[in-house]
Amino acid sequence: MLYLLFLLLFIACKGSFLKTEPDVRSSIISVLEKVTVFIENRYRDINLDAVLGFRVLQGIVTQNEKWPLERELLAQHTQVESMIKKLSSLLEKACLYDLLSEFAPILGPHFWIIPHSWNQTDPLMAYSSFDAANCFTEKMSDACFTYLLGTWKENGNSCIVTSACRNAMTKPACSNYCLSHQLLYFLFADVKGCSDLLFLRTQDYKNIFCASMMKINLEIENNGFNVSSRDLFMENIMLCGMSGFSDFYKLRWLEKILTWQMPKEGCFGEPSKELERSSGVENQKKLLRRKVYFAYV
Structure with missing residues (x-):
């Protein structure tokens, strides 16, 4: 959830958006302050998505150094920086890095980059229909990620593209999390600078994937x-936004998402009872790797 809100905060700081929606940033910052309090109270239960979101946040704020000079915006920038410092300290205490060493690179503070140019999705490029069955397993996609990241073994080489991964990550008509994981695969390759011939068509695949993800979101x-x-819905916004598709940042979607926060707790959705009952490293590993909306934040 953090990653999405901070990406929207970044978009809200664009000049054209500021002129039409002056209160957007204030609303997002208010929501984030409540999220920060929630994490402060429950940092031991934090999940991988929240840590990932925080690292994306750091990339956005550190790379977006030229904030507008208006007094109000400078004050809001100070608020965001204060939250970053507090969250950084809390997430270090969560000790997820040892639990999920295979994903350590994407949890680094300088891994994620923000788009420098923007596109719009083309509805004509979306799949006409989707495969109802899963295109591949989570175990398969995790393995493909580690081959790109170089974490498939200790001191392993990065940017390895196996034939199985090539087939899975380019399989047409995938939907839901399989589709978002296909896009994530190409985002990882971008950041790592992978030079396999497959990645010469990265933008083509991004165009197809995000057009299809827009269709799903609608x-x-x-x-x-x-x-x-x-x-x-939120993951699609985050990943396609990071891929440079600005039409995923719709004001009506932002307004709807902000209503999903639980006002007292500060989190989005409901606490996972399964996570509350879990204990031990192995249980944490299983739960932290799962994509469950009701997981914390």
Whole structure:
């Protein structure tokens, strides 16, 4: 959740957005302050998504050094920096880095980069229909990620593209988390600077994936934002936003997302009872790797 809100905060600082929606940043910062308090109280239960979101946040703020000079914006920048310092200290205490060493590179403070140019999705590039069955397993996608990141073994080489990964990560008509993981695969390759011939078509795949993810998000919206679809909805915004597609940053979507925060607790959704009952490193590993909307933050 943190990653999405801070990406939206970044978009809200764009000049054209500022002129039309002056209160957007204040609303997001207010929500984030409540999230920060929640994490402060429950940092031992924090999940991988929250740490990942925080690292994306750091990349956005550190790379976006030229904030507008208006007094109000400078004050808000100070608020954001204060939250970053507090969250950084709390997430270091969470000790997730040892639990998920295979994903350590993406949890580094300088891994993520923000887009420097923006595109719009083309509806004509979206899949006409989606494969109802899963295209590949989470175990398969995790393995492909580690081959790119170089964490498949100690001191392993990075940017390895196996034939199985090539087939899985370019399989057409995938949907839901399989589709978002396909996009994530190409984002990792971008950041790592991988030079396999597959990645000469990175932008083509991004265009197809994000057009299809926009189609899915519009369907989720038309269906009334069912609770079970909200995590996927937000993940699609985050990943395609990071891929440079600005049409995922819709004001009506932001306004809807902000209503999902629980006002007293500060989190989004409901605490996972399964996580509350869990104990031990192995249980934490299993739970932290799962994509469950009701996981903390």
